[in-house]
Amino acid sequence: MLNGKLWGVAFASVIILLTGCFTxxxxxxxxxxxxxxxxxxxxxxGEKVTIxxxxxxxxxxxxxxxxxxxxxIHPPYLNKPVTAEGLTPPQLQGKLQEAYVxxxxxxxxxxxxxxxxxxxxxxxxxxxxxxxYVGETTAVEAISQAGGLTDFAKKRKISVIRGNGSQISFDxxxxxxxxxxxxxxxxxDIIDVPRRLY
Numbered sequence: 674m675l676n677g678k679l680w681g682v683a684f685a686s687v688i689i690l691l692t693g694c695f696t697x698x699x700x701x702x703x704x705x706x707x708x709x710x711x712x713x714x715x716x717x718x719g720e721k722v723t724i725x726x727x728x729x730x731x732x733x734x735x736x737x738x739x740x741x742x743x744x745x746i747h748p749p750y751l752n753k754p755v756t757a758e759g760l761t762p763p764q765l766q767g768k769l770q771e772a773y774v775x776x777x778x779x780x781x782x783x784x785x786x787x788x789x790x791x792x793x794x795x796x797x798x799x800x801x802x803x804x805x806y807v808g809e810t811t812a813v814e815a816i817s818q819a820g821g822l823t824d825f826a827k828k829r830k831i832s833v834i835r836g837n838g839s840q841i842s843f844d845x846x847x848x849x850x851x852x853x854x855x856x857x858x859x860x861x862d863i864i865d866v867p868r869r870l871y
Contacts, residue, residue: 704833704843704856712836712859715759716740720789722757724748724769728782750777762787763808792858794819796866797826811855813848815864827869836861 716722721739726732738746744758751772757765766785773781790806792815799820812833816822828845833856835841841856848855858864 704841704848704854711857714761714859716757716762716765716787718742718744718758720787722746722762722765723786723788725784725786726781727784728780729778732781748772761808762790790860792860792862792864794864794866796864797823797868798866799823806858806860810858811848811852812843812858812864813845813855815858816845816866822866825868827867830867832865832867833858834863834865835859 718740721737724736724738726735733749736748738748740746740757741754743754744756745754746757747754748769755765755768755772760768762785766783769783769785770781773783786805786807788805791803792806792810793803794815795801798816799822801819804815804818812831822828822845826845830842831845832840832842836859843854843856
C-alpha cells in the first residue's frame with residue numbers, strides 16, 4: 674500500500690517536471706504574438722542622427738548631429754531647435770518635413786538615418802551581416818533583406834536574440850504564411866539561422 678502511494682507521488686512529480694520542461698519559462702520559447710513587450714524605439718540623448726536632403730536642384734549638405742542633453746537637435750535653416758528625443762526616425766522625419774516645407778522650401782525630401790541602430794543576421798542566409806534598422810521590420814522581412822535563406826537553412830527553429838539577452842525562436846514557413854508568427858525585429862537584435870543536419 675505504502676509502495677503504491679510512493680510510486681504515485683513519484684509518477685506525479687515526473688509529470689510536473691516534464692510539463693515544466695515543455696511549457697518553458699518564455700526564454701528561448703517559440704514566438705507567440707502578444708507575449709513580448711516592445712522596447713522603446715524612440716531616439717535617446719547622445720544618439721547620432723544624419724539628415725539627408727533631396728528633391729531640389731541644390732539641396733543642403735547632409736547634417737550630422739547627436740541628440741543634445743535637452744533632447745533636441747538643431748538642423749540648418751531652422752530658427753529654433755527640434756525635439757528629437759523619444760521620436761522614432763520616421764516620426765522625426767515627418768516633423769522635419771513640416772518644419773521645412775513650405776516655410777523654407779516649396780518642396781523638399783528629407784531622410785533621417787541613425788547609424789547606431791543596427792540588427793544582425795548570422796548563419797544560413799545569402800548575405801549575413803549587420804543591417805540598418807529603418808523602421809518597423811519583421812524577421813521574414815529582415816531575412817529577405819539578407820537575400821533569403823540558403824538551401825541548407827533549418828527553417829523550423831530560427832532564433833532571435835534580443836538586445837536585452839532574451840531569446841525566442843520561430844518557424845520561417847509558418848511565419849511566411851501567417852504574420853502573427855512573424856516576430857518583430859528591433860535594433861541590436863541578432864537573427865541566427867542554423868544549418869540543418871541533413
